[in-house]
Amino acid sequence: MNSTSHNHDHHDESFIRKYIFSVDHKIIGLQYGITSLLFLLFGFSLMAIMRWQLAYPDTPIPIVGFLFGESGTLASEQYNSLGAMHGTIMIFLGVVPLAVGAFGNYLVPLQIGAVDMAFPRLNAASYWSYFIGGVIMISSFFMPEGAARSGWTSYPPLSIFENGQTIWLISMVFLITSSLLGSMNIIVTIVQLRAPGLTWMRLPIFVWSQFVTSFLLVLAFPPLEAAAILQLMDRVAGTSFFLPSGLVLSGEIVNVAGSGSPLLWQHLFWFLAHPEVYVLILPAMGIVAEILANNTRKPLWGYKSIVYSIIFLGFCSFIVWAHHMFLTGMGQAMSAFFQTTTMIISIPSVVILTSYFLSLWGGSIRFNTPMLFALAFLPMFGIGGLTGLPLGLAASDIYLHDTYYVIGHFHYVVAPGTIFALFAGIYHWFPKITGKKMNEMLGKLHFWPSLIFMNGIFMPMFIQGLAGVSRRLADGGVSYAHASGVLHLNEFMTTSAFLLGIAQLPFIINIIMSLFSGEKAGRNPWDSTTVEWAAPSPPLPHVNFDSEITVYHSSYEYSVPDAKKDFIPQTEK
Amino acid sequence: MEVPYIIKERGDTGLINSKLGIWIFLASEIMLFGGLFSAYIFLRLAAPDILITEENIKSGFQVGEFVFAFKYWASELSVPLATVNTLVLISSSVSMVMAWASLKLKDVSKYKMYMGITLLCSLIFLIIKYFEYTAKFSHHIYPSSSTFMAIYFTLTGLHGIHIIGGMIVMIYFWLPIGNKMWDSQPELFTNRVEVLGLYWHFVDLVWIFLFPVLYLL
Numbered sequence: 001m002n003s004t005s006h007n008h009d010h011h012d013e014s015f016i017r018k019y020i021f022s023v024d025h026k027i028i029g030l031q032y033g034i035t036s037l038l039f040l041l042f043g044f045s046l047m048a049i050m051r052w053q054l055a056y057p058d059t060p061i062p063i064v065g066f067l068f069g070e071s072g073t074l075a076s077e078q079y080n081s082l083g084a085m086h087g088t089i090m091i092f093l094g095v096v097p098l099a100v101g102a103f104g105n106y107l108v109p110l111q112i113g114a115v116d117m118a119f120p121r122l123n124a125a126s127y128w129s130y131f132i133g134g135v136i137m138i139s140s141f142f143m144p145e146g147a148a149r150s151g152w153t154s155y156p157p158l159s160i161f162e163n164g165q166t167i168w169l170i171s172m173v174f175l176i177t178s179s180l181l182g183s184m185n186i187i188v189t190i191v192q193l194r195a196p197g198l199t200w201m202r203l204p205i206f207v208w209s210q211f212v213t214s215f216l217l218v219l220a221f222p223p224l225e226a227a228a229i230l231q232l233m234d235r236v237a238g239t240s241f242f243l244p245s246g247l248v249l250s251g252e253i254v255n256v257a258g259s260g261s262p263l264l265w266q267h268l269f270w271f272l273a274h275p276e277v278y279v280l281i282l283p284a285m286g287i288v289a290e291i292l293a294n295n296t297r298k299p300l301w302g303y304k305s306i307v308y309s310i311i312f313l314g315f316c317s318f319i320v321w322a323h324h325m326f327l328t329g330m331g332q333a334m335s336a337f338f339q340t341t342t343m344i345i346s347i348p349s350v351v352i353l354t355s356y357f358l359s360l361w362g363g364s365i366r367f368n369t370p371m372l373f374a375l376a377f378l379p380m381f382g383i384g385g386l387t388g389l390p391l392g393l394a395a396s397d398i399y400l401h402d403t404y405y406v407i408g409h410f411h412y413v414v415a416p417g418t419i420f421a422l423f424a425g426i427y428h429w430f431p432k433i434t435g436k437k438m439n440e441m442l443g444k445l446h447f448w449p450s451l452i453f454m455n456g457i458f459m460p461m462f463i464q465g466l467a468g469v470s471r472r473l474a475d476g477g478v479s480y481a482h483a484s485g486v487l488h489l490n491e492f493m494t495t496s497a498f499l500l501g502i503a504q505l506p507f508i509i510n511i512i513m514s515l516f517s518g519e520k521a522g523r524n525p526w527d528s529t530t531v532e533w534a535a536p537s538p539p540l541p542h543v544n545f546d547s548e549i550t551v552y553h554s555s556y557e558y559s560v561p562d563a564k565k566d567f568i569p570q571t572e573k
Numbered sequence: 574m575e576v577p578y579i580i581k582e583r584g585d586t587g588l589i590n591s592k593l594g595i596w597i598f599l600a601s602e603i604m605l606f607g608g609l610f611s612a613y614i615f616l617r618l619a620a621p622d623i624l625i626t627e628e629n630i631k632s633g634f635q636v637g638e639f640v641f642a643f644k645y646w647a648s649e650l651s652v653p654l655a656t657v658n659t660l661v662l663i664s665s666s667v668s669m670v671m672a673w674a675s676l677k678l679k680d681v682s683k684y685k686m687y688m689g690i691t692l693l694c695s696l697i698f699l700i701i702k703y704f705e706y707t708a709k710f711s712h713h714i715y716p717s718s719s720t721f722m723a724i725y726f727t728l729t730g731l732h733g734i735h736i737i738g739g740m741i742v743m744i745y746f747w748l749p750i751g752n753k754m755w756d757s758q759p760e761l762f763t764n765r766v767e768v769l770g771l772y773w774h775f776v777d778l779v780w781i782f783l784f785p786v787l788y789l790l
Contacts, residue, residue: 118590226608238717
């Protein structure tokens, strides 16, 4: 701190400076949050249209049918576009920006007692890069070629020849840049800006999870950027990085230099995309840890083992990627190696989940809305994780690969897993962000139907998948012999999907209503120990805290014997 | 309240924010170029041999012999030009350190000179690269000509973009605005030049790997 530096908190800022091009981590976090929630809603709508098509193939789509041509039905190419864009939007524009961009940005500086992120302007650049990437991605729907339709995995050779892929790649470059800037910032912030006394083993689990997540983003995304550059070269400059010699397209040999390899893309892609799975799940685990400790009113069971497990997960996630590629014929030695590492990586996940379950033991649990979502996370993520084991073993994966079983598996991890944790986080930290509590009744009206309908969508997918139904059928399996016995489930799943959409209405109403007429929350409405609750609600612009922060305790000092109250905030002596 | 540890190191980590930031950025850059070098290895291992005939003969090969595809196409590249470029870049790294050291010694005119030399070196590098590229194009050799040429143009092109990026920041620091930054906050400006230097050494280092991998192997 030096005398010549400008003091931001004393002069008035214009609206644009304060809310649009702000460098305050809280505003940027909110920008990330609002944008990514809108993208989640958009990605959900794409899925709703697809599910209509799966349940009622070639029946005109209600309400939005006119968007898809005169017949109002979905053509196969359009179905493929929606599929590719649903995956891309949900992962790269929805869940990761919400988990890392929004929660990470808003909470990490608060939880470590910092005034802001280490690089505030870089932080704003990260958001705007994400925003531009999102606009480019959405704009591809209106391009003459249409949106990308090669799946979110963009496997060549298909992706080299299919329409719309170039825009997808350009958008990805912006999104990768955004996450690079954001995660760099989070790492430096955690290392450098921890309040006095906040040693590494006193950090809340949420901060640990963001720390490891950021390393995954910094180190795993660049190889995808490399791969995207190579694919862009293949599409634009006529190279053949991913095209083998003698490739036949529509009965003719493709006129390229050849001797490229489609497998190369898969290696580079999954080198990102497997760590990406942990990018999706680690922040969720962090949020759940905070809420569990707070609402069981006892310290988290096995804090250290959770921390070491998170770090181990981070390391291990870099050496399991080829378990997505058992069917490519990469060879037995490779398969043996990667299924071994895959079995190893399941151990820390189980350690974390077990610690969470044991944390419930003997607690006097408060069943408020955030806690309900956090509790639901445990079995839902458990189902998602355990159904992943057969996919990690080459022998069973060969049968299950590319079936609805896979879809069911990773949606259990991400949808009722991560997204439930993110909902829990929104309910939990809403009082800190706005100074108002969210309505409990509407919260429960949001939780219970969501839980039921989530399972209504994804549980039948296991049944369909085990029957052998392939995951990318545009007609839902009408023309597919394997599907005949389980075809009737499609209608049930589609109905669940639409009801799930309706179940989000209480959430939206709750946010808007609570913002205006919610019950006032003080600094610490949940009687929580972590540092962010020492700030006013909402925290002060640019400086966060109204007093000097010093940390004296580890993060979860609940129900300490002989203490005056049942919690000791980290900042109190 | 400003963000702390911009100029003074934090006691327990011994780091300023920007230095840690640039190292993490460079780690991601290593992964970016690492991904591309892995692609190079992957493609090289799978590359075929080419049978030399009257049609595809190049100097140094004989009709009827089988030549490894990467060797065959690498013979198009000019090793002397690349050697000059390597020396130019190494010199620029040295002058970059000298520029930073001059600031540490509070000698702004020397800083201007050394930063100017660094800029000049990077410009020479780009000019030589330009002649290399145009020589290829005039022989109708493009990225689409072969896998080797594809990876050659991609890797050197991406490296060239990194050079240009570094040059933009160098020009910014070299122009009068640099003097202004020095006058108002000398320590901050010195740190900025140091961080720029770390980036620049990395860009040079990438070339040190590119040179043998593309030209000599």
